Amino acid sequence: MAEGGVDSPTDPEDAFMTLSNDLRLEILLALWDAPDFSLSFAELRKAVGERDSGTFTYHLDELVGHFVGETADGYELQYPGHRVLDAIQSGVFHQRGTVGPVELEAPCPDCGAALTFTYDADYIGRVGCPDCDERVLEWPFDPGGVADRTPREVAAAFDRRTRLIWGCALDGVCPFCAGRVDREIAEGAGSTGLCIGVLEDLDRYDEYFARDHPAVVSLDCRRCSFYSFVPVGVVLLQRPRVTGRLHERGLDTRETPLWELGFVVDADPVVVREVDPPTVAVTAELPDGDPVVALVDADLSVTLADR
Ligand SMILES: [Zn+2]
Ligand SMILES: [Zn+2]
Numbered sequence: 379m380a381e382g383g384v385d386s387p388t389d390p391e392d393a394f395m396t397l398s399n400d401l402r403l404e405i406l407l408a409l410w411d412a413p414d415f416s417l418s419f420a421e422l423r424k425a426v427g428e429r430d431s432g433t434f435t436y437h438l439d440e441l442v443g444h445f446v447g448e449t450a451d452g453y454e455l456q457y458p459g460h461r462v463l464d465a466i467q468s469g470v471f472h473q474r475g476t477v478g479p480v481e482l483e484a485p486c487p488d489c490g491a492a493l494t495f496t497y498d499a500d501y502i503g504r505v506g507c508p509d510c511d512e513r514v515l516e517w518p519f520d521p522g523g524v525a526d527r528t529p530r531e532v533a534a535a536f537d538r539r540t541r542l543i544w545g546c547a548l549d550g551v552c553p554f555c556a557g558r559v560d561r562e563i564a565e566g567a568g569s570t571g572l573c574i575g576v577l578e579d580l581d582r583y584d585e586y587f588a589r590d591h592p593a594v595v596s597l598d599c600r601r602c603s604f605y606s607f608v609p610v611g612v613v614l615l616q617r618p619r620v621t622g623r624l625h626e627r628g629l630d631t632r633e634t635p636l637w638e639l640g641f642v643v644d645a646d647p648v649v650v651r652e653v654d655p656p657t658v659a660v661t662a663e664l665p666d667g668d669p670v671v672a673l674v675d676a677d678l679s680v681t682l683a684d685r
Contacts, residue, residue: 388444396445397462397620400508401428401437406445409455410463439534469521474499479508480529484638488512493637495533497524503536504587514637515540516587537635544608545616547578547597558600559654563610563656563676564596590645592657595678611642611660614672627664659683 388396397403408425409415417425419438428434442448445459455463465471479494486493486507493514497503503519506512517540524532546553548561586607588594594607609673614620614631621631631639641647641662651657662670673681 383478383570393444393458396440399437399440401426401433403442403466403487405438405441406459406463407457407461409446409459410451414454415460415569416449418451418452422453445677447680454653457660467522469525470501473521474501475524477520477524477529477532480533482530482533482635482637484635486510486512487514487644495529495536497532497536503540505533513587514643534635537637540636544612547599547604547606548595548608548613548616552599552602552604554604555599555602559604560598560600561678562596562598563593563658563674564607565650565653565656588643588645591648592650593644593648593656609642609660610648610658611639611675613678614660614662615639615682617672619682620670620672620680623670623682624662624664627670628666629662629664 404426405422408422409417412421412425422438423431423434426434428437435484438446438453439460442453445456445462447454447456451627475497476499477495477497479496482493482495482505484493485491486509489507489510489512491507491509493505494508495503495505501518501520502516504513505515507514514562517536519539521534523535527535531577538674543553550559550561551557552559586594588607588609591652593610595610595613596605596607598605624631634641639662641660647661648661649659649661651659651673657676658674660672662672664670671683673683675681
């Protein structure tokens with residue numbers, strides 16, 4: 379345990395109850411719209427249009443101290459207030475978005491047809507092949523990401539955000555609650571080795587786009603509901619020794635979208651070399667010849683190897 383710690387001046391139930399009122403949300407939104415996120419009492423009351431002073435004061439007081447801070451000049455949004463608005467703007471509580479299918483400038487790894495991106499009302503972004511039904515990449519995405527973007531820009535944002543979430547979680551930090559994430563290499567359904575069977579027992583793994591990979595990294599936040607899997611090849615994207623080698627050989631892993639990185643999304647480049655403890659070889663094919671092979675160990679350390 380680190381020195382310090384977490385205390386809970388408010389129960390989560392009370393905090394959510396505090397927000398369950400139109401006028402209180404309007405107060406937060408008015409402060410968010412204001413210069414420096416702050417307004418005087420009179421400005422704030424005018425902004426939300428509440429005529430009854432007693433009603434306004436009562437609801438404002440309920441927010442003060444946690445979501446809203448008092449200043450010499452009035453009131454300002456505090457960090458928890460910002461986070462409430464961020465969650466609202468992500469759209470997940472009250473919106474649904476749909477996009478596409480939009481054709482991407484990338485061929486299906488199986489049949490060569492153009493891949494498409496779609497975003498459906500189930501909050502999942504999907505890159506796949508309309509001809510052979512190959513599922514290349516699927517991950518949740520927030521409806522807020524659809525606003526003010528063309529369909530292709532949504533696909534690009536989906537690529538960026540998925541990387542960010544994967545990278546943060548693979549580093550052991552939850553991208554949603556900042557808690558500790560346990561990471562473990564687990565054999566997948568595509569394994570031809572001694573399959574440990576754990577993943578096959580999980581219903582949600584049936585739906586996982588990379589369930590044909592022989593191994594995946596399982597991610598489990600100790601604090602919140604975040605629990606998922608990522609392809610082992612994603613680990614390579616976070617290792618400068620690997621990305622540097624690939625860059626020297628003409629593959630820019632930052633500029634290339636995830637669905638074009640075969641060592642991330644395809645099953646074939648992933649081979650389980652050792653089971654206990656696990657070592658997984660991931661092969662990055664390069665247009666100019668010899669592939670780059672990286673070995674990922676149980677602790678997610680990576681070494682470059684010859685094939
Ligand atoms: Zn295809
Ligand atoms: Zn978490």
